[in-house]
Amino acid sequence: NKNDILAIKPDLIAAFSCMFAFFVFLFNFILLETIGTPLCMDQLGWAESTSIMNLGIMMTIGAVVSLFSFASVAPLTRKIDERLVYIILGLIPMFGGRIAMIPMGSDHPPLKNGTSYYTGMDEFNYHGMRNNNCDDKDGTGGCSLSWCE
Numbered sequence: 001n002k003n004d005i006l007a008i009k010p011d012l013i014a015a016f017s018c019m020f021a022f023f024v025f026l027f028n029f030i031l032l033e034t035i036g037t038p039l040c041m042d043q044l045g046w047a048e049s050t051s052i053m054n055l056g057i058m059m060t061i062g063a064v065v066s067l068f069s070f071a072s073v074a075p076l077t078r079k080i081d082e083r084l085v086y087i088i089l090g091l092i093p094m095f096g097g098r099i100a101m102i103p104m105g106s107d108h109p110p111l112k113n114g115t116s117y118y119t120g121m122d123e124f125n126y127h128g129m130r131n132n133n134c135d136d137k138d139g140t141g142g143c144s145l146s147w148c149e
Contacts, residue, residue: 021091028094032059041141045110051141112142 032055040051069089076085 021086024091024094028098042143043109045141045143047141108148109143110141111148112144 036055037048037051040046040055041048044051046054073085076089
């Protein structure tokens with residue numbers, strides 16, 4: 001009956017939790033796609049081509065793991081509460097991965113060859129970041145920020 005459906009009030013906590021989780025998932029994916037290559041170039045000293053290749057391989061592995069994860073949801077939720085599956089196998093690893101990406105340790109990132117850190121403001125160098133020519137096959141890796149020295 002149409003009146004019965006309209007009388008049911010939605011669970012707002014569940015709805016907002018799902019929207020928040022969807023936002024976090026998409027934000028993390030877009031963040032990885034957008035700044036993954038420059039981040040690896042600066043923090044790990046990889047060349048642009050190496051960075052793109054390694055990130056492509058990692059994202060492919062992530063897609064395969066995601067397929068297995070989606071396939072395992074139905075069998076797991078028959079035995080374990082859905083909320084626990086969501087929290088333990090979804091949110092905790094995602095947040096743990098972001099924490100693992102924070103630069104840690106006593107070693108500084110490798111420096112760019114023959115460059116110094118940002119000292120002035122110009123069109124192509126803003127806060128130590130430079131615009132890469134997409135046709136340049138030799139995108140050099142390394143950090144050019146003052147705290148890297």
